Amino acid sequence: MRCETLIDVGALHRALHDDAPVLLDCRYDLTDPAAGRRAFADAHLPGARYVDLAADMSGPVTETSGRHPLPEPAVLAARLGAFGITTDTQVVCYDAADGAFAARAWWLLRWLGHDAVAVLDGGFAAWVQAGLPTERGEPRPAQASAPPLAIRPPRVHAVAVDEVERGLGGTRRLLVDARAAERYRGEREPIDPVAGHIPGAVNRPAADNLAGGRFKPAGLLAAEWQTLLGRHAVDELVVYCGSGVTACHHLLALAHASMPGAQLYAGSWSEWCRDAARPVARGG
Known part of the structure; x- marks a missing residue:
């Protein structure tokens, strides 16, 4: 396997x-x-x-x-x-x-x-x-003496907030916001103190990767993402969300579609909006 x-x-x-x-x-x-x-x-x-x-x-x-x-x-x-x-x-x-x-x-x-x-x-x-078996009980404690997992060259990469700031107004990268549309537009913000999105970002909610609770077929995902990318290459794509969690859903969907190379802005909106000097966009 x-x-x-x-x-x-x-x-x-x-x-x-x-x-x-x-x-x-x-x-x-x-x-x-x-x-x-x-x-x-x-x-x-x-x-x-x-x-x-x-x-x-x-x-x-x-x-x-x-x-x-x-x-x-x-x-x-x-x-x-x-x-x-x-x-x-x-x-x-x-x-x-x-x-x-x-x-x-x-x-x-x-x-x-x-x-x-x-x-x-x-x-x-x-x-x-599917009617498959489950177990009950608390998590087993970790093995204190177990060796750490070997760290090897990463297969995926993250970008820092200063890299995102330097790219504002440019055309080299495509910034994609994975949050729900109303959060992207700044109409509702249930978690973070500021509503809106990073200027220049486009919106594709993570839910768009799914159909009936499962990931869409690889070919369909590839077609949808290629439409969104337009003239951009996959390695010019940076995804973010509220805190760097849901954006990983996009990266998984892209990998499933055989389109690796996109990067994660791990700090995401919750980091971006902590600094009042950073610009905020609202609307579609």
């Missing part, structure tokens, strides 16, 4: 018997941070380990950072290594349904240079709908 973008429930169920993938449960709720851990304790895929967005998949929040800054690579590698993930381990990440939080874990592993990582298409909901 080797999967690097998406895996369906049938293939994963077979792999649990034939191979030994490490399953990462990434369920989370931005409005109730403890909800994912409670859901894991209630039911999770057999053998899964719980990874928390704030505690495991993010670094410490500072006065200038976004809500979910990238963790230190060595800290992340140690945490994942304690779950039994080695250089050759196949990893499968899942969340409640749409794949946004699982895509963050997928991106982080590829950021560490780990190729063999996929997201369960349809997530926990698809697994349960």
